[in-house]
Amino acid sequence: MNQAEFNRRTFMALMGATAASGAFGTAARAQEALKLWAPGIAKVGAQDWSDMESQAGISINAIAKSARADESIQKMVVGDGNALYDAMTDNGGGMEDALASQGAIAELDISRIPNWANILESYQEGGDSADTIRHDGKVYAVPYISNADSLAFNHEVIGEELTSWEALFDSQFRGRAAMQNDFGPTLTNTAIYLKQSGKGDIDNPSDMTEDEVRQTCEFLIDLKKKGHFRTFWDGVQNGADLLSSEEVLVSSCWEVIQIFAARKNGQDIRYGTMKEGHQSWNNIVMLTRGGQERGMEEAFYSLANVYLSPWFGAQTLAGLGFTPQMTGVSEFVEANGDMFDDDTKAIMAERLERKQARRAVAGNSWQNVFPTNIRAYQDWWSRVQAA
Amino acid sequence: MAVQSTETVGGARPVDRTTPPWRERLVPWVFRAPLIFMVIFFALPMAMTVVFSVFERTMFWMEPGFTLFSYENFFFSARLTNFLNSMKYSLISVAICFVFGFPIAVFVRKSIPQVAQHRVVLLFILPFMVSEIIRVFALRPVLQRNGLVNTTLMDLGIIDEPITALLYTHTGVVIGEVLSFLPFIVFSGFLAMEAVPKYIFEVCDDLGVGPWRRFKDVILPLAAPGIFAGSVFIFVNGLGVALLPNILGGAGAVNAGLIATQAITALDFPLAMAVSAIMMATLMTLLWIGHRLFDLTKILTPLS
Numbered sequence: 001m002n003q004a005e006f007n008r009r010t011f012m013a014l015m016g017a018t019a020a021s022g023a024f025g026t027a028a029r030a031q032e033a034l035k036l037w038a039p040g041i042a043k044v045g046a047q048d049w050s051d052m053e054s055q056a057g058i059s060i061n062a063i064a065k066s067a068r069a070d071e072s073i074q075k076m077v078v079g080d081g082n083a084l085y086d087a088m089t090d091n092g093g094g095m096e097d098a099l100a101s102q103g104a105i106a107e108l109d110i111s112r113i114p115n116w117a118n119i120l121e122s123y124q125e126g127g128d129s130a131d132t133i134r135h136d137g138k139v140y141a142v143p144y145i146s147n148a149d150s151l152a153f154n155h156e157v158i159g160e161e162l163t164s165w166e167a168l169f170d171s172q173f174r175g176r177a178a179m180q181n182d183f184g185p186t187l188t189n190t191a192i193y194l195k196q197s198g199k200g201d202i203d204n205p206s207d208m209t210e211d212e213v214r215q216t217c218e219f220l221i222d223l224k225k226k227g228h229f230r231t232f233w234d235g236v237q238n239g240a241d242l243l244s245s246e247e248v249l250v251s252s253c254w255e256v257i258q259i260f261a262a263r264k265n266g267q268d269i270r271y272g273t274m275k276e277g278h279q280s281w282n283n284i285v286m287l288t289r290g291g292q293e294r295g296m297e298e299a300f301y302s303l304a305n306v307y308l309s310p311w312f313g314a315q316t317l318a319g320l321g322f323t324p325q326m327t328g329v330s331e332f333v334e335a336n337g338d339m340f341d342d343d344t345k346a347i348m349a350e351r352l353e354r355k356q357a358r359r360a361v362a363g364n365s366w367q368n369v370f371p372t373n374i375r376a377y378q379d380w381w382s383r384v385q386a387a
Numbered sequence: 388m389a390v391q392s393t394e395t396v397g398g399a400r401p402v403d404r405t406t407p408p409w410r411e412r413l414v415p416w417v418f419r420a421p422l423i424f425m426v427i428f429f430a431l432p433m434a435m436t437v438v439f440s441v442f443e444r445t446m447f448w449m450e451p452g453f454t455l456f457s458y459e460n461f462f463f464s465a466r467l468t469n470f471l472n473s474m475k476y477s478l479i480s481v482a483i484c485f486v487f488g489f490p491i492a493v494f495v496r497k498s499i500p501q502v503a504q505h506r507v508v509l510l511f512i513l514p515f516m517v518s519e520i521i522r523v524f525a526l527r528p529v530l531q532r533n534g535l536v537n538t539t540l541m542d543l544g545i546i547d548e549p550i551t552a553l554l555y556t557h558t559g560v561v562i563g564e565v566l567s568f569l570p571f572i573v574f575s576g577f578l579a580m581e582a583v584p585k586y587i588f589e590v591c592d593d594l595g596v597g598p599w600r601r602f603k604d605v606i607l608p609l610a611a612p613g614i615f616a617g618s619v620f621i622f623v624n625g626l627g628v629a630l631l632p633n634i635l636g637g638a639g640a641v642n643a644g645l646i647a648t649q650a651i652t653a654l655d656f657p658l659a660m661a662v663s664a665i666m667m668a669t670l671m672t673l674l675w676i677g678h679r680l681f682d683l684t685k686i687l688t689p690l691s
Contacts, residue, residue, distance in 0.1 A: 070653065074654065231637035245533055383465065386466045
């Protein structure tokens with residue numbers, strides 16, 4: 001074998017080895033777990049993610065995430081989130097814009113999600129919620145839950161049905177009230193109350209001007225200085241503990257918190273329908289740019305397909321009280337009678353009815369966690385925290 | 388002075404006696420290593436913290452520039468009040484830790500056989516084997532409105548209404564700080580007590596010196612550097628550990644660590660840096676005062 005032949009053979013062998021290792025690498029990547037940065041409420045079924053994994057046919061490596069928008073921005077825009085996570089969740093209606101504008105998430109190919117056909121009509125182009133999953137007209141996110149947040153209250157102690165946000169700020173509950181430690185929902189809920197009660201000059205509670213933010217925060221600062229708020233809650237567990245331990249009697253919170261708080265000691269803790277309106281929101285799942293670069297698209301689309309399946313929608317409604325984002329849930333429940341007993345079916349029907357009632361209230365606002373004047377929100381919120 | 392050799396041994400290459408072996412060349416660097424370590428991991432980050440604190444804030448990060456806005460933002464807002472309040476409550480924690488912790492250190496030094504002393508002190512490490520977040524969270528069911536303390540006191544008929552000041556207040560934070568940091572005053576107190584020879588107690592007994600005078604005129608002056616070191620440690624943690632006010636403090640109890648955390652939450656990194664720089668300056672001033680008063684190098688005297 002001459003030198004030239006040796007070189008050619010060696011080159012061919014090396015090429016073959018490279019190709020083989022590449023193919024092996026692709027196969028290995030395909031089996032790699034999807035690194036999903038999401039809160040616990042993004043799963044249904046088993047306590048761990050096993051049911052979600054078997055439905056999607058993928059492995060999921062879930063990393064716990066809070067509901068704070070600033071944390072997402074820090075990780076994904078300033079920090080190393082794209083190196084750490086293949087997919088992530090957050091609030092729709094602003095976060096997908098912020099993250100897509102910074103190149104932190106990837107555009108989605110909806111043709112790769114068969115259950116996209118089930119998605120609620122409001123998410124279709126031109127629909128009321130269409131913008132909450134799009135940036136510059138392109139789809140960047142898949143919605144998996146939504147709700148209209150309200151006031152949870154201890155009916156056992158209070159003894160009456162609360163139907164106005166007035167109760168949250170009423171001096172009779174001084175030191176027994178709580179709100180969320182997040183400027184998005186807390187300022188929006190307060191602004192809804194100020195606007196509808198005529199106590200504030202606010203045009204759009206979801207996306208306030210600097211002066212409107214100031215009014216809202218000064219109202220909260222005044223109450224905080226009077227010792228009105230026991231604390232500001234972070235996370236489901238904290239929010240539920242506050243209500244179930246009777247540290248607070250009224251709390252603006254997510255419905256899942258009211259459900260967990262009531263379930264904990266069997267207390268009569270209810271979730272009201274507020275006459276001034278509510279803050280509507282949805283949660284979305286997104287493919288990170290890093291996830292796309294690592295070839296995790298297929299796994300992501302498999303998971304996204306589960307999120308738009310009636311299997312997920314029915315269970316998130318039954319277990320956590322969130323609104324399904326797809327059609328066909330009732331049919332799924334009927335067709336799978338063994339999955340839900342009669343009591344659960346009744347609870348699901350009652351929850352859906354109350355959700356429709358809350359949604360029907362004039363004055364409801366869409367949560368925009370990335371408002372136009374975000375600097376004013378951040379600055380004034382830090383003043384509320386420091387007051 | 389080294390002499391250059393030109394001799395060859397068995398035709399081998401001449402040995403250059405002017406070049407010291409690599410081990411010898413390495414020796415000075417071994418002694419410089421701690422200095423290099425301190426510069427890279429202590430002085431440089433501290434300097435960067437001060438530099439970043441005067442940078443301009445951008446939407447998601449910060450950019451080079453010079454502005455004192457972050458300091459203005461700190462000193463002319465409720466943050467200063469919160470910072471001063473957290474200093475006050477940290478001092479209270481230090482005092483409580485001293486009252487409970489130092490007698491333990493004195494007791495161990497005075498009454499426990501010498502062979503067992505270190506083992507007894509090591510027992511105080513046990514709580515640190517449980518994650519701090521779990522330890523602090525575990526206080527909630529104890530201190531809350533219908534928690535263990537209130538339920539017990541009400542069952543015993545001592546109180547009619549639950550005490551609500553135990554949680555989500557400054558008091559809650561102080562309770563958390565005392566339970567978290569008490570071991571530090573025990574450790575430093577024990578080390579400080581090594582500066583007090585055991586025969587001192589016998590001499591005091593022989594002279595009929597009462598416990599208070601013995602403590603005030605003998606033990607305290609001798610153990611002062613160690614006590615101060617332990618107190619500074621508790622004080623600084625009280626100022627800087629955001630976990631405690633976050634979990635136990637409620638809406639009104641905010642310390643410097645939480646102010647910095649909140650600034651990061653608002654993506655205001657220059658403000659967070661300014662808060663950290665102010666904390667560092669406070670600590671440095673405290674250490675300087677302590678050194679002037681107690682000569683902190685004495686802490687290590689018994690060990691040298």
